[in-house]
Amino acid sequence: MADDYQMQQINGDQIGTIQKPLLELYVKASGIENRRIGACLFCQEFWMELYALYEIGVVRVEVKTVNINSEAFKKSFLGAQPPIMVENKNATYTDNREIEGRIFHLAKEFNVPLFEKDPVVEKRIESLYRVSLFYFPTYSFIFL
Template identity: 40%
Template sequence: ASTIDGRRKGACLFCQEYFMDLYLLAELKTISLKVTTVDMQKPPPDFRTNFEATHPPILIDNGLAILENEKIERHIMKSVPGGHNLFVQDKEVASLIENLYSKLKLVLVRKDEQKSASLRAHLSRIDGLLERRGT
């Protein structure tokens, strides 16, 4: 949840991206994954005791707490089976998905046919890439 107001979902892009990657590894049975959400406006006492004013994301692996984004990335890369693959940047994929969310949001908010056509064309390009790669 959002550290901005405790109500918005998915405000942290770092959390979203790595949750999806770690969830994939869990689906492949490479790792075991447990996600715990915390209301930062009213964190539970044990959270306050252990992490004071630290904002999410926090990764806990076998009792070791990692609190900074870069350290979380390094830990995943070195310690999580298959984790090193999460940080290989595919430029073609990155450019295709870069503006997908904003286009989808415009279609949902404005319901404009031109925006819908733009989104469909974008999704078609993503579909083409997946087909070329056999995924």
Template identity: 40%
Template sequence: MSDEIAENGTTNGDVPEIELIIKASTIDGRRKGACLFCQEYFMDLYLLAELKTISLKVTTVDMQKPPPDFRTNFEATHPPILIDNGLAILENEKIERHIMKSVPGGHNLFVQDKEVASLIENLYSKLKLVLVRKDEQKSAALRAHLGRIDALLERRGTRFLTGDTMCCFDCELMPRLQHIRVAGKYFVDFEIPTSFRALWRYMYHMYQLDAFTQSCPADQDIINHYKLQQLAAGAALRSAPRPPARPPPALKMKKHEELETPTFTTSIPIDVSDVNNAE
């Protein structure tokens, strides 16, 4: 289909093989793209593959030039797509339900925690508002939301959101935090305050995990993801029957972005020794 970028787990047939098809980079069409849902399910399944309840195969597909076999099998469907024993699951909610109910070990990832669920639910929409509106009020709302997550982590004193082992909520939250770090900084100079020490401690632990680092897109791909969104939004406004008096300028793309060495922001702005001592 396209480039296979990761395999984990055993290959001797004693566990089921799960294939996850994810969006490829919009820069080079090969490496991991910046789809949040793709990374979330990649992390879920990677954790299960580490436990050897499944063997995981991850395949990237360039949706700007999808290969013929992908078009034949899935038409215009966009990844993520999960394939389990020949069965293709195409919708995000169905993929999540399938991991929880049908993938060996998957039920252990899905814990019930209404407080955590409500905290994560609207975080990404606040980032989108910051990138669209670009005003301090929206940035303040995003900082306040992150502050509530920091307060929860500080109060609970656990390594991850619901305990000392990862769950589905961590696989959902951390990719969003990475987009906030990278895209927020690039587009509006937004930074997560260093005073949110429990949140930074959480991110530090996540950066040590293969489940995150193996699934994480490059900074350039996260940035390009939002550039393309803004280009599309600008084009839609300019073609509207009554376009605004001052439509947003079209973003210029670099000519040789595909030649850049991918970078990954995984540093933390607080002392690591302080992080370790806080355990």
């Protein structure tokens, strides 16, 4: 399946494959244990999206947990807060929109349907919503 997503470069008559981009995702370390991913929802979301791209062989991914209070981290990223994504050691994305935009671009570039709606799942969620409104009519404002 990974071969289906190999990006190919055409140079005249030669066809070669381009090396997969290396994406380093710096995430906030857990307050309990410095090696685990913390409770940052954006860090976890980007990790799952990048892992999906890694799993099909489109990109290489490294996830690094960081202590945001360390001087080395503050000097390296000029005080930016995680999540931070570095692509091929030269492009740094510190804003959540930039990171998500780059992930969207990579998925589109390799024709990976990473962010497409699944009609079956959508119908099940709508059905669950309707049933929950039936059983919990006084709490319907929570779901809106």
